[in-house]
Amino acid sequence: MIRIARVSGAPVIDRRIYGQFAEHLGRCVYEGLWVGEGSAIPHRNGLRTDVIQALRHIKVPLVRWPGGCFADEYHWLKGVGSERQPMVNTHWGGVVESNEFGTHEYFELLHQLDAEAYINGNVGSGTVAEMHDWIEYMTLDATAPMAELRRRHGREQPWRVEFFGVGNESWGCGGNMLPLHYANQYRQFQTYVRQYGEHPISKIACGANSDDYEWTEVLMARAAGHMDGLSLHYYTLPTGEWDVKGSALDFTPHEWHETLRQARRMDELITRHGGIMDRHDPAKRVGLIVDEWGTWYDVEKGTNPGFLYQQSTLRDAAVAAITLNIFHRHADRVRMANIAQMVNVLQAMILTDGSRMLTTPTYHVFDLYTDHQDAEYVDMPAGSFGAEIDATASFKDGAYAVSLTNTALDREVAVEFELPGRIEEVLRAQVLGAASATAHNTFDDPEAVALADLPVTVDGARARLVLPPHAVATVRLSVAE
Incomplete structure (x- = not known):
């Protein structure tokens, strides 16, 4: 019998761990979010209403924009005013970027989502003056050139920018810099x-690629006092190889387990990068910001290889749950994360096809985990329910939320636990599953993988349930402590 109970001094799971990422890449922004004022697709101020409604349901806390690699070739002045200046998106397909979606449209997106801003600035091909002017344009309420320009473009009051990233992947597509060079550039x-x-604007420094611990050491040693957060990027590749990553839909049992093993590497990365940060910042003032994470497969056949469009199955749901559980366990250091990406790119919440839209299994995991947002973390030792169950728990508003992932492909697992008081009410009991782990939603069958009610037996302070194979579930129980 596993007993789940709060402990003194436990960290709070920041809702920003459930942050999203929208890059000018493929059909993420254009069609996925933005259809424009003249579109026949239902929209509000150019943003499609079906997608906004779905994202509001999972309580999106903030959106990172405009990249990604795109951020370090983005010049913001081309995307404001009535005369937009197109550019070539050299990183993602070589297509022409219209710049129809720019700063004003981004803040309209945040307004409709009731979400916070996380903007990535251009260090790789931009200038200090350009970044300075953008901050003035967005946030200054005074008579000054950029603030006046914003007013001429129709926005009287400044916006609030909660987070600002100073460059992206500066070790790669953002400039191929060495750590000391970037540390000086960042400063x-x-x-x-x-x-x-x-x-105040929280400043996020570009952090390491996966297991580049030297990068973290140099940045923390040289620039920790000038930053509020340090980023980390890690993608789950079934093969561990970039050239042949594997299929999103056709995978063997071995590939299922290997993918989950690769996802669990996130725990080691956070532990080791966090250890370096602890030496330089024992008070944990600087947050670890995992602002790119998720599965990355070979693109779907027949799609533009530069658009990174892939399907999403219950394997992706399991990766999402396992990764979010890891973030919970490191909630004292991990303050934000941004899955890549929100719509139509990599491990997306939503897929669109013209006017049609569907939600993915990953979306449903984020739905199941809304109960953990800004909740008190409740520690459970790894393997509490056996090797096949990956679990997390939290407490908020008089109720415990327990989320469980059955990583076994072919057998159900009975789970029983005890809370520190009589269970008064089952507030939520839902499961995400299907007959096959390769199950996914299509535009012809958009509900093939969806949430269903999960039977829970309650006896005093004890709860019992049976978790189907390759399934993710959340139960939320109010207690009388």
Whole structure:
């Protein structure tokens, strides 16, 4: 019998761990989010209403934009005003970027989602002056050139920018820099991310690619005092190889387990990067920001290889749950994460096809995990329910939320646990599953994988349930402590 109970001093699971990422890549922004004022697809101010409604349901806390690699070739002035200046998206398919979706449209997206801003600035091909001017344009409430330009473009009041990333993947597509060079660049650029209003902007430094611990050591040693967060990027590849990553839909039992093993590497990465951060920042003032994570497969056949479009199965649901559980366990250091990406790209929440839209199994995991947002973390030792169950728990508003993933492909697992008081009510008991682990939603069958009610037996302080194979579930129980 596993007893689940709060402990003194437990960290809070920041809702921003459930952050999203929208890059100008493939059909993420254009069609996925933005259809424009003249579209026949139902929209509000150019943003499609079906997608916004679905994202509001999972309580999206913030959106990272405009990239990604795109951020370090993005020049924001081309995307404001009535005369937009197109550019070539050299990273993602070589297509022409219209810049129809720019700063004003991004903040309209946040307004409709009731979400916070996380903007990535251009260090790789931009200038200090360009970044300074963008901050002034967005946040200054005074008579000054960029603030006046914003007003001429129709926005009187400044916006609030909660987070600003100073460059992206500066070790790669953002400039191929060495860590000391980027540390010096970061120190210079961040100086001009000014606080003009009463709300401070949290500055995020570009962190490591996967297991590049030298990068973290140099950045923390040279620039920790100038940052509020340090990023980390890690993608789950079934093969561990970039050239042949594997199929999103056709996978063997071995590939299922190997993919989950690769996903669990996130725990080691956070532990080791976090250990370096602890030496330089024992008070944990600087947050670890995992602002790119998720599965990455070979693109779907017949699609533009630069658009990174892939399907999503119950394997992706399991990866999402396992990864979120890891973030929970490191909630004292991990303050934000941004799955890649929100719509039509990599491990997306939503897929669209013209006017049609569907939600993916990963979307449903984020739905199941809304109960953990801003909740008190409740520790459970790894393997509490056996080797095949990956679990997490939290407490909020007088109720415990317990989420469980059955990683076994072919057998159900009975789970029983005890809470520290009589269970008064089952507030939620839902499971995400299907007959096959390769199950996924299509535009012809958009509900093939969906949430269903999960039977839970309650006896005093004890709860019992049976978790189907390759399934993810959340139960939320109010207690009288």
